[in-house]
Structures are given as C-alpha cells and as structure tokens.
Amino acid sequence: xxxxxxxxEPPPSATQSATITLVVSLVTPHADDGALILTITGPxxxxxxxxxxxxxxxxxxSGTLRITVVGDLVAGPVVTLRLSVPHDAAAYAGTVExxxxxxxxxxxxxxGYGLTIAPAAP
Numbered sequence: 797x798x799x800x801x802x803x804x805e806p807p808p809s810a811t812q813s814a815t816i817t818l819v820v821s822l823v824t825p826h827a828d829d830g831a832l833i834l835t836i837t838g839p840x841x842x843x844x845x846x847x848x849x850x851x852x853x854x855x856x857x858s859g860t861l862r863i864t865v866v867g868d869l870v871a872g873p874v875v876t877l878r879l880s881v882p883h884d885a886a887a888y889a890g891t892v893e894x895x896x897x898x899x900x901x902x903x904x905x906x907x908g909y910g911l912t913i914a915p916a917a918p
Contacts (some may be wrong), residue, residue: 801818830897830898831896832893833895837890838859844877846865848867848868868898890911
C-alpha cells in the first residue's frame, strides 16, 4: 500500500521544489522617497513579495511586471521576485519609472536612481 502513495510519480527534484528568488534593490540619491514605480523584465516571472513595504504588481506583457512600491523607502531591497523556472539574474532588467517624495511630490529628475537584481541569499 505504501508504494501507491506516490501514484507512480517520482519525487520532485530539489530544483522543482525549491523557490527561486531574486532580490530587487533600490539605488537612490535621496533619503525621503515615499513611492516608486518600477518595471522589471525577464523570463518566467511568477510573483512579487515585499517586506517591509507595500507593493502592487501587474503583468503588463509577457515577461514584464510593473510594480508600485509605497513606504518610507531607503536604498536597499524593495521587492523579491519569485521565478517559476531558474534563470541567471543577468536575464532580468529593472527600470525606475517614477519616484515621489514622502510629501507626495513627484521627483522632476531620476538622476542617480537605479535598480540592482541579484540572487537571494540562501
């Protein structure tokens, strides 16, 4: 009977059962950012996880996510991407589209802003 429990399916491999994650970090020249809109492009984007910020994500096309992040933003991690299939971090790109100060005023220029995308620490 115990042999029937698997229904003939092999157990999942480590790559099938492990969650593949990439961390998206903000580079900012300011200390008073309150919200940002960013675009992430790359293959097999599954979902977005945020801590400690609030984020709203929407797929805008195949391999493209548009994400709004709100909070007292500082330089460093802003969202974590979960991938459905493993890929090198170099397959992903991120762009800062808009930034607002904590006073709800849009920044006129995005000079000095950027995103880095790297594998999450094990």
